[in-house]
Amino acid sequence: MTLRVLYFAWVRERIGIPDEEIETTAATVRAFLGELAEREERYHRVFANPEALRVAVDQRLCDLDSPLADASEIAIFPPMTGG
């Protein structure tokens, strides 16, 4: 499937783009982050430690072990610091 992938805050800065489309067969969020870490070096540096990141699938916060299922959009970012 094709996922729209969004990056925010320092994840966006380190990857260098705010969003992109990525083809994947990953079954879970964790598996997808593992695929990203295999790409170029700058991806590896960001995604090698997924516990430091937060993920929203189709705009809902979810765990690393959540299924990707029929997702169309995944956003990856640091812990939120609003308020």
Place this chain on the structure above:
Amino acid sequence: MTLRVLYFAWVRERIGIPDEEIETTAATVRAFLGELAEREERYHRVFANPEALRVAVDQRLCDLDSPLADASEIAIFPPMTGG
């Protein structure tokens, strides 16, 4: 000693005056309220049940068993309902 005695809220309304001077030898707040209850009927109705009242001696909240000592002003009122 001579005490300036102040009444507030329904205590004031039932006694009928906001303040008066009263001569007493009472050693504690409770003893003084007992003396008041011995006066006219309207005093008796208000002071017979001192647990329902609150007392400030020289503008500080105190217990029924607090000493009157060198007090000059005593205020008697229902539980407060500010805020």
Place this chain on the structure above:
Amino acid sequence: MEIRITSDPIDPAAELAALSGVHKAAGAVVSFCGQVRSDESAPITTLEIEHYPGMTETAIAAIVAEAEARWDLLAGRVIHRHGQLSPGETIVFVATVAAHRHAALHAADFIMDYLKTRAPFWKKEHGPEGGHWVGSRTEDEAAARRWSDDS
């Protein structure tokens, strides 16, 4: 902290404006307004607030001093009406300014609990069926006790 006991109307927006964006180290500004309710089940035309001039100022100053001892506050304000109030009018305005949000929130909560039970004010509600003195609520006494149980 500034303390005022007044028979003049309180303007919560103006009071908040005077505290917002003023203190450089302030990360949080909390305001609490208590206002005269008028439920359909118990309509009131006027709320009368009696107080004990002299003691009121001392009692509120003691409450504020205790809040300042418990939390790091940069500024604040406690304003309490007395006299005759109409439904919707503000009875009490409490504001707290702090570097961190929990200090500001907890201090405002504490000041309100103590004002309810330790400051010499009494409320009398006047409505179509006459006037009656508002009774103290056991919940208010319990709320005030929270702060001594965990200190």
Place this chain on the structure above:
Amino acid sequence: MEIRITSDPIDPAAELAALSGVHKAAGAVVSFCGQVRSDESAPITTLEIEHYPGMTETAIAAIVAEAEARWDLLAGRVIHRHGQLSPGETIVFVATVAAHRHAALHAADFIMDYLKTRAPFWKKEHGPEGGHWVGSRTEDEAAARRWSDDS
């Protein structure tokens, strides 16, 4: 409750004025303003706030819905800035209106804890020594967990 996500300045006094004295059954109006701090030890020139358009609205609506399920609220407002802010400016404004004061105070406290940890905003501080992303605070995570432990 009204929710706004905006790059325009927030005027806390005007927001509070719109909620004060409006609801007949309201006994309490609480407001919380979070504002940009600038300590002498860590001076900042600009606070930049990034957010996730689309998800931000949904996340805040979910937080507000949970507050409304937990407490009887008559009205309220959550306004959050994004973009470039200067020291002293208001980042977030939360107001709650309720019949009783603890509902209003606790709901505001809850909404702030959840906004800090569950709404997709990120802060970057810019100062004389460059810019850096603000790290999340473990105290904020712990504060947000308070509300699930006792439910």
